[in-house]
Amino acid sequence: xxxxxxxxxxxxxxxxxxxxxxxxxxxxxxxxxxxxxxxxxxxxxxxxxxxxxxxxxxxxxxxxxxxxxxxxxxxxxxxxxxxxxxxxxxxxxxxxxxxxxxxxxxxxxxxxxxxxxxxxxxxxxxxxxxxxxxxxxxxxxxxxxxxxxxxxxxxxxxxxxxxxxxxxxxxxxxxxxxxxxxxxxxxxxxxxxxxxxxxxxxxxxxxxxxxxxxxxxxxxxxxxxxxxxxxxxxxxxxxxxxxxxxxxxxxxxxxxx
Amino acid sequence: xxxxxxxxxxxxxxxxxxxxxxxxxxxxxxxxxxxxxxxxxxxxxxxxxxxxxxxxxxxxxxxxxxxxxxxxxxxxxxxxxxxxxxxxxxxxxxxxxxxxxxxxxxxxxxxxxxxxxxxxxxxxxxxxxxxxxxxxxxxxxxxxxxxxxxxxxxxxxxxxxxxxxxxxxxxxxxxxxxxxxxxxxxxxxxxxxxxxxxxxxxxxxxxxxxxxxxxxxxxxxxxxxxxxxxxxxxxxxxxxxxxxxxxxxxxxxxxxxxx
Numbered sequence: 001x002x003x004x005x006x007x008x009x010x011x012x013x014x015x016x017x018x019x020x021x022x023x024x025x026x027x028x029x030x031x032x033x034x035x036x037x038x039x040x041x042x043x044x045x046x047x048x049x050x051x052x053x054x055x056x057x058x059x060x061x062x063x064x065x066x067x068x069x070x071x072x073x074x075x076x077x078x079x080x081x082x083x084x085x086x087x088x089x090x091x092x093x094x095x096x097x098x099x100x101x102x103x104x105x106x107x108x109x110x111x112x113x114x115x116x117x118x119x120x121x122x123x124x125x126x127x128x129x130x131x132x133x134x135x136x137x138x139x140x141x142x143x144x145x146x147x148x149x150x151x152x153x154x155x156x157x158x159x160x161x162x163x164x165x166x167x168x169x170x171x172x173x174x175x176x177x178x179x180x181x182x183x184x185x186x187x188x189x190x191x192x193x194x195x196x197x198x199x200x201x202x203x204x205x206x207x208x209x210x211x212x213x214x215x216x217x218x219x220x221x222x223x224x225x226x227x228x229x230x231x232x233x234x235x236x237x238x239x240x241x242x243x244x245x246x247x248x249x250x251x252x253x254x255x256x257x
Numbered sequence: 258x259x260x261x262x263x264x265x266x267x268x269x270x271x272x273x274x275x276x277x278x279x280x281x282x283x284x285x286x287x288x289x290x291x292x293x294x295x296x297x298x299x300x301x302x303x304x305x306x307x308x309x310x311x312x313x314x315x316x317x318x319x320x321x322x323x324x325x326x327x328x329x330x331x332x333x334x335x336x337x338x339x340x341x342x343x344x345x346x347x348x349x350x351x352x353x354x355x356x357x358x359x360x361x362x363x364x365x366x367x368x369x370x371x372x373x374x375x376x377x378x379x380x381x382x383x384x385x386x387x388x389x390x391x392x393x394x395x396x397x398x399x400x401x402x403x404x405x406x407x408x409x410x411x412x413x414x415x416x417x418x419x420x421x422x423x424x425x426x427x428x429x430x431x432x433x434x435x436x437x438x439x440x441x442x443x444x445x446x447x448x449x450x451x452x453x454x455x456x457x458x459x460x461x462x463x464x465x466x467x468x469x470x471x472x473x474x475x476x477x478x479x480x481x482x483x484x485x486x487x488x489x490x491x492x493x494x495x496x497x498x499x500x501x502x503x504x505x506x507x508x509x510x511x512x513x514x515x516x
Contacts, residue, residue, distance in 0.1 A: 004347070005343075005347035005350075008344060008347035008348045009347055009348065009350055009351040010351070011348060012347070012348035012349055012350070012351060012352055013351045013352055013355075015348070016352045029371075032370075033370045033371050034370075034371075087267070090264075090267040091267050091270055091271050092271055093267070093268070094267075094268040094269070094271065094272060095271045095272050095275065098272065098488055099484075100491075101442070101487040101488050101490070101491035102483070102484035102487045102488065103442065103445045103446050103449060103483060103484075103487045104446070105445075105446050105449045105450055105453075105461075105483075106449070106464075106479075106480045106483035106484055106487070107480065108449075108453065108465075109464055109465060109467070109468035109476050109479070109480065110290075110476075110480060112468060113290050113468060113473070113476075114290060185358075188360055189360040189361065189362065189446075192360045192362060192363060193360070193362040193446070193450060196362055196363065196365070196366075196450075197362075197450055197453050197454070204362075204363070207363055207366055208366065210366075211366035211369070211370075216370065219366060219367070220367070222363075223359060223363050223364075223367060226359055226360050226363050227355055227356070227358050227359035228355075228358075229358075230357075230358030230359060230360060231354065231355055231358040233358075234354075234358055
């Protein structure tokens with residue numbers, strides 16, 4: 001059954017590629033707009049042998065990784081702090097609910113003015129967007145702490161720090177990992193967006209340049225690269241999640257089935 | 258009465274404190290980029306007049322609505338088909354996973370090739386970015402329909418559109434709404450970005466225009482308005498969700514309480 005669905009999946013992907021080759025070849029869509037797959041693949045090979053492409057990829061990944069790291073650290077610390085301080089949760093709830101839906105792209109003009117096309121522009125957008133994902137999930141996780149476990153820990157004389165470490169952290173970790181996974185995807189979107197719109201160096205700017213210089217196959221090749229990057233990040237985040245939660249029921253259950 | 262007052266205090270205290278802090282911290286600010294909050298607030302009604310609301314905000318919102326609705330219809334319809342048949346799902350899954358992983362904003366230059374820079378482009382960008390979360394969540398939701406329930410429905414002779422409406426879509430609706438919620442925030446992002454790229458009107462266009470002409474307080478009012486818009490849309494969405502999923506939340510609460 002697993003082999004069958006892998007086979008079907010491969011067939012589906014191959015069919016998709018053939019379709020993308022056939023549609024421009026037969027002239028249903030002009031190949032000026034949508035070049036055949038083989039030409040995109042050619043452009044991709046050219047890109048891969050270009051030093052500037054790797055620099056751009058490195059820039060994008062730097063913005064992504066730094067922004068994600070800052071957002072995750074800040075999100076978890078703020079979440080735990082809000083959870084362990086009395087009344088802080090009630091007091092911050094309305095503010096969080098108000099700030100969270102603010103679209104991070106609203107900050108683009110501000111980022112341009114403050115930092116121009118520097119890395120900080122990218123970081124501002126990436127951190128703002130992914131911080132909320134982590135914070136919200138951390139708060140959900142903290143809410144899920146079993147009161148009996150917490151009170152047991154209290155009556156055994158565990159201090160605040162020990163309770164955070166041994167009761168709160170294991171309960172919240174599955175939620176936090178979900179938050180990190182979501183944040184990793186969002187961070188890539190915002191990193192590429194910042195490069196595309198603001199013009200900070202990276203894959204996004206390369207796409208914008210390819211588009212304005214009418215290098216259509218190169219543009220598609222770069223879009224494919226961002227897609228592969230997104231896919232790798234999703235798979236990577238899921239692997240990290242599974243590793244970090246190897247002890248957890250949800251993952252152990254998966255293995256047994 | 259006392260608890261209500263206390264709750265109100267908790268809801269309002271921190272936002273008020275932050276606004277007051279912003280007000281006084283920026284009051285004597287001479288930094289061009291951080292104008293005093295007083296200036297921003299007095300500029301607000303001057304900038305967002307009736308005319309501008311009609312010419313910039315309304316087109317933006319209409320495009321968002323059109324793209325989002327198209328994405329919802331296509332996503333739910335395709336998702337139901339793909340989710341219902343195991344083989345179709347196996348064939349489509351890798352392609353869908355890849356297409357979803359492409360960051361939606363890179364679609365802007367691609368779609369510009371096809372659709373120029375008019376309204377069609379913006380609607381297509383919004384729709385093609387929003388469709389993935391809706392589609393994939395619908396697939397998951399339809400796939401996870403309780404088999405006892407679907408077999409019971411079948412043995413009662415509920416088939417065709419009645420089955421689709423009352424069994425399949427009903428039980429997938431919590432998942433579908435999760436997808437719709439993700440899609441809404443992507444939609445707002447794409448609305449703004451597609452206008453920043455190429456447009457002659459719209460919120461994103463206006464804000465970038467303010468920034469380029471160094472009308473900083475005006476730009477700040479735009480940022481505030483966008484924030485407000487994001488907040489209002491999420492509140493509206495939550496109201497809608499509470500109505501549509503009332504049965505589900507009730508069910509979950511009772512099953513939690515009893516367990």
